[in-house]
Amino acid sequence: MHSWTDHLRFAFQPVVNLTTGAVAALELLARPEVGDVLARARREPELDGRLAALAVRDAARRETLLPLHVNVFAGTLADLGSLAALRDAVRAAGRLPWEVTVDVCPPFTHVPHRALLEGVAAVRGEGFRICADGVGDGDVPLRLLDDLAPDLIKLDASLLTRTATVRAMRTLCEESGALLAVEGVETELQCAAARDAGAQLAQGGLFAPPARLPIAEVYVPDLPARTGAARPTGPSVREFVRPAALLPESASAEQVRRLLTGAPEVSGVLLVDTAGVPVRSVQRDRFLLSLSARYGHALYADRPAARLGDRPRTVGATATAWEVLDVVADGEHSRTADDVAVVDHDGRCVGVVRLADLVRSLAESRVEEAAGLNPLTRLPGSDAVTGELDRWVAQGRGFALSWLDIDGFKQVNDQAGFAAGDELIRAVGRALADTESDGVRVGHIGGDDFLVLADPERLDPLAAAVLDVPWSAGGLAVTLSLATVLCPPGSVPDHRQAAAYLAPLKQAAKALSGASWVCGLAGREGFDVRCGPDAAGVVPTQGRAPSAS
Numbered sequence: 001m002h003s004w005t006d007h008l009r010f011a012f013q014p015v016v017n018l019t020t021g022a023v024a025a026l027e028l029l030a031r032p033e034v035g036d037v038l039a040r041a042r043r044e045p046e047l048d049g050r051l052a053a054l055a056v057r058d059a060a061r062r063e064t065l066l067p068l069h070v071n072v073f074a075g076t077l078a079d080l081g082s083l084a085a086l087r088d089a090v091r092a093a094g095r096l097p098w099e100v101t102v103d104v105c106p107p108f109t110h111v112p113h114r115a116l117l118e119g120v121a122a123v124r125g126e127g128f129r130i131c132a133d134g135v136g137d138g139d140v141p142l143r144l145l146d147d148l149a150p151d152l153i154k155l156d157a158s159l160l161t162r163t164a165t166v167r168a169m170r171t172l173c174e175e176s177g178a179l180l181a182v183e184g185v186e187t188e189l190q191c192a193a194a195r196d197a198g199a200q201l202a203q204g205g206l207f208a209p210p211a212r213l214p215i216a217e218v219y220v221p222d223l224p225a226r227t228g229a230a231r232p233t234g235p236s237v238r239e240f241v242r243p244a245a246l247l248p249e250s251a252s253a254e255q256v257r258r259l260l261t262g263a264p265e266v267s268g269v270l271l272v273d274t275a276g277v278p279v280r281s282v283q284r285d286r287f288l289l290s291l292s293a294r295y296g297h298a299l300y301a302d303r304p305a306a307r308l309g310d311r312p313r314t315v316g317a318t319a320t321a322w323e324v325l326d327v328v329a330d331g332e333h334s335r336t337a338d339d340v341a342v343v344d345h346d347g348r349c350v351g352v353v354r355l356a357d358l359v360r361s362l363a364e365s366r367v368e369e370a371a372g373l374n375p376l377t378r379l380p381g382s383d384a385v386t387g388e389l390d391r392w393v394a395q396g397r398g399f400a401l402s403w404l405d406i407d408g409f410k411q412v413n414d415q416a417g418f419a420a421g422d423e424l425i426r427a428v429g430r431a432l433a434d435t436e437s438d439g440v441r442v443g444h445i446g447g448d449d450f451l452v453l454a455d456p457e458r459l460d461p462l463a464a465a466v467l468d469v470p471w472s473a474g475g476l477a478v479t480l481s482l483a484t485v486l487c488p489p490g491s492v493p494d495h496r497q498a499a500a501y502l503a504p505l506k507q508a509a510k511a512l513s514g515a516s517w518v519c520g521l522a523g524r525e526g527f528d529v530r531c532g533p534d535a536a537g538v539v540p541t542q543g544r545a546p547s548a549s
Contacts, residue, residue, distance in 0.1 A: 007033040010058040011210035014218050015069060015181065015203045018195045019239040020357045021220040025101065027069040027203065028055035029210050045079040048072060053089035056100065060093035064214040065263055067243050067351075069101045069131065074111045077104060077119030087126055096246060097127030098276050098348050101152060104130060106138030113144055120148055127276065127348070131181075135169070150178055157184035157204065160193040164493060167394035170198040177318065179238055188221045200239050216265060237319045240358055241342050241351035245269045249279045249306055256305040257291055260284055267354065268339045271306055276348035278341045280309030314341045317350055321358050328355055374444040376422060377429030385443035385451045386495035392453070393494060400456045401498045402484040403506050404432070404466060406448040407514075416474025421448075424473040428466065428480070435462050456486060459519075467515050467531050482517040482531070483509040491522040498522065 008030060015025040030038060030051055041048035052070040059068055072083065083102070090100055102123055108116075124130055129151040132140060137156035145153070153173055159165055160182065173180045182194040185204030194202050207218040245259060249271040256269050269287075271280040287308050291297050300308060313331055315324050324340055331338075339352035373380055392399050406412065406424065413421040425448055432442045432450055439455035440462065454462055463482060471478040483505035485498060492498045501522045508527055509518045516532035 004032075004035060004037055005054065007035070008037065008054065009033060009212065010055050011212060012059075012062075012064075012214045013203055013210040014208050014215050015201050016207045016218055016220060017239075017242070018191075018200060018202055018220075019235075019361060020242065021218075022242050023066060023216055023218055024201055024241070024243060024351075025067040025069055026059070026064060026214055027071075027103070028059060029071070030055065031210075042073055042075070045073075045076040048076040049080055049083050049085045052083060052102075053085040056086065056089040056093055056095070059214070060095070062214050063262075065243065065245055065259070065266065066214065066216070067099045067101065068095075069103050071103045071105050071133065074104050074106065074108050074116055077102075077123065078111050078115035079119075081115070081119045082122045082126075083128075086128075096272070096276055098129060098344075098350065099246065101129040101131050103133040103154070104148070104150070105133045106140060108138065108140045108144060113147070116144075117147055133183075136165070146172070146176075149176060152179045152181055152201070154181045154183050155199070157182055157186070157190050157194070160190055160197060163197075166197045167390065171394045171396075173198075191221055235321045235361065237315060237321060237324055237342055237353055238317060240321065240324075240353045240361065242339075242354060242357075244339075244341065244349050244352045246272050246276075246349060247305070249273050249304075251305050252302055253287075253291065253300040253305045253308060254302065256282055256287065256308075257301070260288060268352070269305070270312060270339075270341055270349055270352070271309060272349055275346070277346075278312040278314060278343070278349050280306040281312040281338060281341065282309040283335070283338050310335065310338070312341050313338065314343050314347075315353075317342055317344050321362060324353055324358055325355075325362075374429075374446070377426055377433075377444045379429050379433060379442055379444040379450075382443050382445045382451055385441050385453050386499075388441050389453050389495040389498060393492060396489045398456060398487060398489045398491075400454050400459050400484050400486050401495075401502055402452040402454065402459075402462070402482060403502055403509075404428070404450040404452065404480060404482050405510075406471075407479045407481055407510070409448040412473045412476060412478060416476050420474035420476075424471065424478065428471070431465050431469070432462075435465050459484060463517055463531065467517060479515040481506075481509040481512070481515070484517070484519040485522055486519065487522040 011029045011031050012026045013029060014023040015027055017024040041051050052072050055070045056068065090097055120130055130148065131152040131154060132145055132148055132150040133154045135153055135155050136159040153169065155169060170180055179201060180199045181201035182199045183203050185191050185194055185202045185206050187206060191202065191206055207220060208215050245266045247255060247269055251271060259269060260266060267284050269282040270278045272278050282305055290308050291300055313327050315327055327340060328336060337355060339354055341349050342351050342353060344350050409421065412424065429444055432452060436442050439458050441453040443451040445451050452462060466480055467482060471480065483502060485502040485505055487498055505518050505520045505527055509516045512532040514532060517530045518527045519530055520527035
């Protein structure tokens, strides 16, 4: 007698790392050949849990080493309180729980939230990772999303056209430590938009359709470096994480050899304890060289592989790419090419990063950054400042946007010559660059125009650096004009609106004689003259601009 499981197949869809282009994991999708077992699973929690377990067993038969994603309805977790069948299947397959991510799927309506959170806590306590699936196309409430504290959030690709929503979700991920993925990516434009939105992962027909066999190679279009200014601390290590090849610390050298020879893409194996904490690192080339030496296999094959391993090099999941390079630089020269293990707050391995990926990405970002620098001042252009401004807006951060230029600069060039004019621009650029910090970003728009993004409390030192010093070019006295718009949290949706509020303040500053500084508040008429002929008070008939606190 045939069982419904005889007509059930599973398809594998790659989850792609948008930075490295590598397959980061495989999502297992149930494909019933007859009947509608998925509709039944939505109503029957026990069946849904069994489907998740069957998915893992199918992956074990395919002998894939990649991390797995299994789908479970939110109602199943709320009803069962745990996933015992999935736990048993993972153990039987010889996999570790943290190699499996549970994608919690909608619907969430009518699911008891407290019971769901308790079920998620139980599953997470066993070591499984949690993903909130279907965000944007489902019905997950934002408060519940925050309470779930998922390790990964999957956005529907249809949200990519709603930039404000995507920015808000990216900020939530950054503050909670979650990764951001976009699913349903079908075109190269969607892929580029996902990457520009800050997503680390993506999946969809563009990369590879769901297939009956696991796929390790996918199509990833060549993409330019991410837009916007690079953070001074560098990109997060999470952008470069690759799946780790894990074996228990008791594994023999023969077990490691079989894994390495059967998976040529694996550069090394991490031996972990029962909690998933790396204890030894086995580098592919050195290990195979030891076994291939005369009597090497006879000497080592049945002995613990840990004897041929090294102390693992680890970084936290919140580390930056530059911090990884510091770890590599501080280690032995012979281990420069070794993978670096990425661990969570409990010390468990969540993946590895390869030095080649880091160097390639950082070199590309430096080339992009250099291409965007003004050749005269070596300051970034407006795109870098406006990109950072949009990030501040998404973070709900108040700021001051300032424009600075040299009064009568055409006359300076006509009377003192272009060389004196260029040197003046360089000097102003150096003065502004000296004020840069985590709370100040400086850009050179072109000519004698500069753009500055700053925390409001940094305004006075910034203004003093350019207005309280004498300027000259070729013996000619020169003055500067500064205009600032204060933008409290939530006052502008993006850099375009901030620039629109700044435009009339620029005109007002230029209308004043000598060195001048006018300051206004986003969305309010009027301005305060802080330097210039009317600096003793507010411009008549117009209200004083309050602070952006």
